Amino acid sequence: MHFRIDEILKEKGNTRYWLYMQLGLSYQNFKKIVENETSAIKFENLKAICDILECTPNDLFVEYYKK
Secondary structure (H helix, E strand, O other): OEEOHHHHHHHHOOOHHHHHHHHOOOHHHHHHHHOOOOOOOOHHHHHHHHHHHOOOHHHHEEOOOOO
8 A cells, every 4th residue: 555645645735744744743743744654643643634634544645565
């Protein structure tokens, strides 16, 4: 699975910095989530991202295959 956060931010005309300020996470945790470098995410953070971006979890993820 792969987060589409950058794509959604671009569609909505917002920046990573804007989302970072809205979420209130540490920069390290935020960066890991946005750059798909995390293997887990708390449900409360997932819900917060969805609420801020006005989307569903289905909108946030795209499935991809490594070759």
